Amino acid sequence: MKQPGHDAMARQADESLVTRRVKLPNPIVQRPLQQVGKRLLMALAVLVLTVCLVYFDRAGYHDNANGTVDLLDCVYYATVTLSTTGYGDIVPYSDGARLINVLLITPLRVLFLIILVGTTLEVLTQRTREEWRLKRWRAQLREHTVVVGFGTKGRSALQTLLATGLPKERIVIVDPSSKVIDMANAEGLTGVIGDATRSEVLIRAEVQKARQIVIATQRDDTAVLVTLTARQLNRGAKIVTAVREEENAPLLRQSGADAVITSASAAGRLLGLSVLSPSAGTVMEDLIQQGSGLDLIERPVNKSEAGKSVRDTEDLVVSVLRGHRLLAYDDPSASPLQLTDRVISIVRADAPQTTLGSGPE
Structure with a gap:
């Protein structure tokens, strides 16, 4: 017999697996070495500020070794204080020095520690932030466009859609290659890694809420399976599919495609038209190219x-x-x-x- 919370735990595990396969476009961030260098400079700045504060009021400090505090002693005191080591050989004894330690050096110590552990905290919170972004993305995504296959055909179709004013936030790319999805992310597009013939992959792309679906796969049999799966998940979306062979077009229409573009035949007709009339071929190419x-x-x-x-x-x-x-x-x-x-x-x-x-x- 299943435990009462078994189903809920299973759903959470499935959602966690799904989120790792959906890649949202990342905000512009600095390179790791730049981030580390920036944090080191900030930590050094806090250290220098602390040294200055101690040196300015060095008469209020006592060194157990010789009783006086010089610049090197100030650097030493600031270092062991900010790192919370605190050997106790140099101590503030005047009221002013103690007040500066309470009001200034203690906050600087906290700031110094935050800077040092900032990278670790960022790594720990990165997954939580990513899951929050994905949940927000799923909640807001409606009437979007799904492009299956980000090769030459898929990119060309996407360029036409973007030229008509379709925002990138309403486009989702589905492709089995993680490198292709990384390139889509670099262009500001959301990507889903996986085989689009599987319903769970299309569900990750929220295809059930999509307004239109562009299928530009490399193989005709794959296009048929993707069209069937997409139509089962979304009965009302407009599905446009590209195929290589014209003889497969009727099968795509029977599978649920609203429009089927035969890439090989279309290119061949344009070539033939250009041979008969180069000007007519130029006009046709201009009509196909949106935005010019x-x-x-x-x-x-x-x-x-x-x-x-x-x-x-x-x-x-x-x-x-x-x-x-x-x-x-x-x-x-x-x-x-x-x-x-x-x-x-x-x-x-x-x-x-x-x-x-x-x-x-």
Whole structure:
């Protein structure tokens, strides 16, 4: 029979294991040698200040050896006093010297000890601070974006998302390589180390609360498993998956992906287009690259556009999203525009715009 607190202890152990696999971006800190050097300088400054205080009132001290106190005796007294050794061979006997010891030297002794043990205290409290940061991060994380795979495809997708204004605090990277996650941390991103095909790894990334999931793994079979797992954990998130082979795209859609990008085919089509028309290839590459030149965006229809033709809008509309149907700009049923429609249009990169692919507010 289980003890009453067995389940609670097991949950705490699981949470402790999970937190060690989630790496938040670290604040900018000094290097260890710089920290040690800084503490040594601070300790030396406290020692010098104490020596000055004792030397200033050296007449109020008595040395059992010869009765007088010189500079070397002041240094010796300050050292043994701050280190709490206190041999007792040099003692304050005047009221002023004793008052200085009570009001000044004793606080300096405490400060000296705090500086010396500061590194040890920092190590002891580091794990507690990290666990507190993780709990706070989990409590505040909502409607975020999870990027599975931080290779070339994942980085490119992330750059596009950042260019549209998505804050780094709402992005979580999942990758099995600890070195990759360290690089993500260095860029100010939160990372989760682990195999994204396992549900517990995606749970660490809070995928069940995510708004959108980008899957950019190296293998197509891995992408299928990650898509299945992510869809089971989050039925409402938008899942976009990249695959190498076009024949695997239908399987990804059946697994729950909302959109499937065939990387090899897309690159091949862009190459072919550039051969036929280098200028057209340049325009397409410009559209793909968010934040420069021309951008392809998705936005809601505003009140002034409702009831008008697609061609009467201020920007260049190429498609209309009506419910689950995607209508071409020249489709007769696309006009007039309805207030519940969303349009995909081409705008200048410096123009105010809505994030590509964002849902209704």
